[in-house]
Amino acid sequence: xxxxxxxxxxxxxxxxxxxxxxxxxxxxxxxxxxxxxxxxxxxxxxxxxxxxxxxxxxxxxxxxxxxxxxxxxxxxxxxxxxxxxxxxxxxxxxxxxxxxxxxxxxxxxxxxxxxxxxxxxxxxxxxxxxxxxxxxxxxxxxxxxxxxxxxxxxxxxxxxxxxxxxxxxxxxxxxxxxxxxxxxxxxxxxxxxxxxxxxxxxxxxxxxxxxxxxxxxxxxxxxxxxxxxxxxxxxxxxxxxxxxxxxxxxxxxxxxxxxxxxxxxxxxxxxxxxxxxxxxxxxxxxxxxxxxxxxxxxxxxxxxxxxxxxxxxxxxxxxxxxxxxxxxxxxxxxxxxxxxxxxxxxxxxxxxxxxxxxxxxxxxxxxxxxxxxxxxxxxxxxxxxxxxxxxxxxxxxxxxxxxxxxxxxxxxxxxxxxxxxxxxxxxxxxxxxxxxxxxxxxxxxxxxxxxxxxxxxxxxxxxxxxxxxxxxxxxxxxxxxxxxxxxxxxxxxxxxxxxxxxxxxxxxxxxxxxxxxxxxxxxxxxxxxxxxxxxxxxxxxxxxxxxxxxxxxxxxxxxx
Amino acid sequence: xxxxxxxxxxxxxxxxxxxxxxxxxxxxxxxxxxxxxxxxxxxxxxxxxxxxxxxxxxxxxxxxxxxxxxxxxxxxxxxxxxxxxxxxxxxxxxxxxxxxxxxxxxxxxxxxxxxxxxxxxxxxxxxxxxxxxxxxxxxxxxxxxxxxxxxxxxxxxxxxxxxxxxxxxxxxxxxxxxxxxxxxxxxxxxxxxxxxxxxxxxxxxxxxxxxxxxxxxxxxxxxxxxxxxxxxxxxxxxxxxxxxxxxxxxxxxxxxxxxxxxxxxxxxxxxxxxxxxxxxxxxxxxxxxxxxxxxxxxxxxxxxxxxxxxxxxx
Numbered sequence: 001x002x003x004x005x006x007x008x009x010x011x012x013x014x015x016x017x018x019x020x021x022x023x024x025x026x027x028x029x030x031x032x033x034x035x036x037x038x039x040x041x042x043x044x045x046x047x048x049x050x051x052x053x054x055x056x057x058x059x060x061x062x063x064x065x066x067x068x069x070x071x072x073x074x075x076x077x078x079x080x081x082x083x084x085x086x087x088x089x090x091x092x093x094x095x096x097x098x099x100x101x102x103x104x105x106x107x108x109x110x111x112x113x114x115x116x117x118x119x120x121x122x123x124x125x126x127x128x129x130x131x132x133x134x135x136x137x138x139x140x141x142x143x144x145x146x147x148x149x150x151x152x153x154x155x156x157x158x159x160x161x162x163x164x165x166x167x168x169x170x171x172x173x174x175x176x177x178x179x180x181x182x183x184x185x186x187x188x189x190x191x192x193x194x195x196x197x198x199x200x201x202x203x204x205x206x207x208x209x210x211x212x213x214x215x216x217x218x219x220x221x222x223x224x225x226x227x228x229x230x231x232x233x234x235x236x237x238x239x240x241x242x243x244x245x246x247x248x249x250x251x252x253x254x255x256x257x258x259x260x261x262x263x264x265x266x267x268x269x270x271x272x273x274x275x276x277x278x279x280x281x282x283x284x285x286x287x288x289x290x291x292x293x294x295x296x297x298x299x300x301x302x303x304x305x306x307x308x309x310x311x312x313x314x315x316x317x318x319x320x321x322x323x324x325x326x327x328x329x330x331x332x333x334x335x336x337x338x339x340x341x342x343x344x345x346x347x348x349x350x351x352x353x354x355x356x357x358x359x360x361x362x363x364x365x366x367x368x369x370x371x372x373x374x375x376x377x378x379x380x381x382x383x384x385x386x387x388x389x390x391x392x393x394x395x396x397x398x399x400x401x402x403x404x405x406x407x408x409x410x411x412x413x414x415x416x417x418x419x420x421x422x423x424x425x426x427x428x429x430x431x432x433x434x435x436x437x438x439x440x441x442x443x444x445x446x447x448x449x450x451x452x453x454x455x456x457x458x459x460x461x462x463x464x465x466x467x468x469x470x471x472x473x474x475x476x477x478x479x480x481x482x483x484x485x486x487x488x489x490x491x492x493x494x495x496x497x498x499x500x501x502x503x504x505x506x507x508x509x510x511x512x513x514x515x516x517x518x519x520x521x522x523x524x525x526x527x528x529x530x531x532x533x534x535x536x537x538x539x540x541x542x543x544x545x546x547x548x549x550x551x552x553x554x555x556x557x558x559x560x
Numbered sequence: 561x562x563x564x565x566x567x568x569x570x571x572x573x574x575x576x577x578x579x580x581x582x583x584x585x586x587x588x589x590x591x592x593x594x595x596x597x598x599x600x601x602x603x604x605x606x607x608x609x610x611x612x613x614x615x616x617x618x619x620x621x622x623x624x625x626x627x628x629x630x631x632x633x634x635x636x637x638x639x640x641x642x643x644x645x646x647x648x649x650x651x652x653x654x655x656x657x658x659x660x661x662x663x664x665x666x667x668x669x670x671x672x673x674x675x676x677x678x679x680x681x682x683x684x685x686x687x688x689x690x691x692x693x694x695x696x697x698x699x700x701x702x703x704x705x706x707x708x709x710x711x712x713x714x715x716x717x718x719x720x721x722x723x724x725x726x727x728x729x730x731x732x733x734x735x736x737x738x739x740x741x742x743x744x745x746x747x748x749x750x751x752x753x754x755x756x757x758x759x760x761x762x763x764x765x766x767x768x769x770x771x772x773x774x775x776x777x778x779x780x781x782x783x784x785x786x787x788x789x790x791x792x793x794x795x796x797x798x799x800x801x802x803x804x805x806x807x808x809x810x811x812x813x814x815x816x817x818x819x820x821x822x823x824x825x826x827x828x829x830x831x832x833x834x835x836x837x838x839x840x841x842x843x844x845x846x847x848x849x850x851x852x853x854x855x856x857x858x859x860x861x862x863x864x865x866x867x868x869x870x871x872x873x874x
Contacts, residue, residue: 072836074835077615077840081615081616083618085616101617204709278727282703286703491614492612492614500837500839501839504833508821510818512819532638535636536639
């Protein structure tokens with residue numbers, strides 16, 4: 001009997017312990033653990049590897065990253081209802097404004113004054129915070145991301161975010177034909193596919209390989225692959241509405257606007273057999289593997305070429321590069337002088353010791369030294385410093401191939417140990433005061449010299465410009481939208497539901513339209529879609545989005 | 561005095577009894593607490609259905625809207641059609657599982673008839689293993705096998721049966737049946753365990769007596785094995801009936817795409833899709849409806865069971 005009692009009480013004790021385990025986490029040794037609630041992170045857990053070592057050595061900090069992209073959006077709701085999102089916060093600007101109102105964000109007005117590096121960006125930081133609703137006193141709560149220190153209307157990059165990118169070897173094999181419009185582009189792609197139905201290892205290749213993972217992302221309704229391509233005609237999708245080059249708004253469901261046009265373009269491509277049949281069911285990883293294997297002939301994101309272009313391919317001419325289409329005019333957001341739409345902030349529940357460390361960390365994060373770590377990497381591993389103080393790239397495949405980092409810098413793979421915060425206060429193409437060149441390696445004079453290959457020379461000779469953006473500017477093909485800092489209203493509970501259901505509807509029908517067998521079926525699905533959308537309250541959403549983005553448009557007009 | 565004497569033992573008895581029942585109550589207390597925490601406390605979340613909830617603001621800041629979200633579900637034809645479509649898919653797929661619920665039972669019976677023990681164990685292990693593979697991996701396997709350049713399409717094309725690759729995963733034809741097949745592939749071995757246990761508990765003497773009487777193997781199965789494990793079958797079916805609307809969402813979540821969503825989106829998946837993109841209040845409202853329907857279903861089956869078999873299970 002006694003034995004039984006003992007066992008029973010032990011079991012109950014064990015249960016109690018088990019249920020409480022994991023509630024507390026002690027700081028190990030001298031390092032202080034800070035929780036980073038980070039909407040930009042693709043990784044959840046403790047920052048490890050070389051960047052972890054940098055932060056630990058400089059500040060004695062360990063970053064415990066909480067990533068809604070990994071844990072699911074619900075983590076925002078649960079943490080917000082606890083009243084503590086984390087110690088260091090990286091939020092979308094809209095949610096940030098709500099969090100300030102809900103008392104989840106600390107007022108950093110006093111302490112930020114002592115941060116000399118952050119104060120370099122005083123103008124955009126002040127402008128951003130003054131724009132917060134109900135912040136008449138001008139208190140400072142947040143620090144915008146990717147500030148450039150240039151001006152709100154300039155455009156400093158060589159390539160824009162989205163433009164048609166073709167393989168130079170395949171394009172020149174066809175005799176570099178001029179491309180008039182989207183049909184002309186399809187003709188060129190069809191010829192490429194006819195000449196090269198497979199990649200070098202014999203796997204089937206297609207001009208288009210699509211994926212669905214980012215549909216409805218970045219505050220835009222509809223398929224991400226279509227949404228991105230609408231910028232080729234100077235239009236920009238904002239939620240359910242499209243901002244046209246003449247500065248008026250129209251709805252996505254406007255048959256004369258670019259969403260319909262691009263969707264039809266992809267359907268034409270499908271009807272001509274140019275779309276990878278797995279496009280509707282594969283995920284980003286599968287699509288990505290095809291890009292790296294040379295099974296895709298058209299790319300459209302500026303960063304997408306990173307999966308194919310290497311120094312060798314730039315030399316042998318098989319790299320992707322921008323090829324203009326005559327009737328297009330490209331939309332681009334200007335330098336993010338006032339920030340790129342996200343915000344760094346401090347949680348309202350931090351204690352004084354942590355708060356002090358976080359502010360020190362943030363100031364360093366915006367300093368030239370911090371930026372070099374974030375954008376250029378480790379000295380003598382990612383770059384070497386010449387006699388003139390300028391950088392030369394080393395191990396350019398460190399990120400792509402996850403190269404092993406020497407033990408003295410923290411060991412592990414380079415990509416594994418890379419900065420998992422994945423968001424920067426200072427943009428990579430702003431100028432490093434110590435070198436006079438930008439932080440990003442592709443703008444270094446040493447890099448430009450090394451990549452001045454025959455392909456680049458041929459391209460420049462044909463189009464009469466050194467870089468794509470130079471060509472666009474010279475030919476009046478670039479619509480630059482000024483960067484502004486305005487606080488836009490977030491969705492009410494009603495609008496959130498309407499947006500959600502309309503987005504799902506648009507995405508589902510769009511995919512079916514891309515795979516429509518003929519034009520009649522395409523239009524039939526389009527009409528079905530509009531009926532469904534009406535039922536889900538689409539008109540309310542368009543009204544809300546038009547009003548919301550008119551605020552932004554007015555600010556943009558004022559900035560010009 | 562005499563009276564006192566009479567009363568005293570009774571009092572003691574009651575005291576002993578109360579003490580005993582207190583002690584016995586403490587035995588089940590941990591489980592009551594567990595149920596309270598994990599089954600009843602979450603019901604508090606139902607309040608979200610009656611507010612215009614918008615994170616990060618606490619509920620106390622939000623507007624009370626009464627039955628607005630319930631009404632909005634059936635506001636117009638498109639929304640009703642959507643709800644009906646989701647319900648249809650749920651009923652179809654649960655119905656299909658129910659219709660074929662005898663499958664694991666017969667699988668167990670036939671498995672039990674395999675006389676070569678190593679082979680029997682091998683089959684059992686192989687069929688049980690898929691139960692431990694997550695649905696995400698199952699989809700990865702499905703994608704590898706059925707994509708446009710996968711083995712199935714390659715074989716069919718090499719044999720000249722089809723000219724261009726078939727997009728199996730993208731087709732909305734036979735989705736319900738395909739989903740049932742995947743589910744059965746994953747679960748059959750696991751569900752059979754219960755029946756195998758039931759079969760082992762059949763009295764050996766019964767079977768031997770039957771054999772002495774000249775019963776064939778099939779006759780033993782028909783007249784002894786099946787009747788003996790039928791009660792187990794009924795209990796499991798009824799438990800499944802209460803879960804009729806809860807057919808899980810992982811499987812449908814991984815197999816869902818824009819082309820088959822109209823046939824694959826079940827209630828749980830619909831609630832999840834809504835909630836994950838900001839429609840918290842509406843999705844809570846829908847899940848409340850689901851709970852109510854589930855409870856009604858449970859009582860109805862219990863009633864039917866009482867009427868037909870003479871005994872209920874609640």
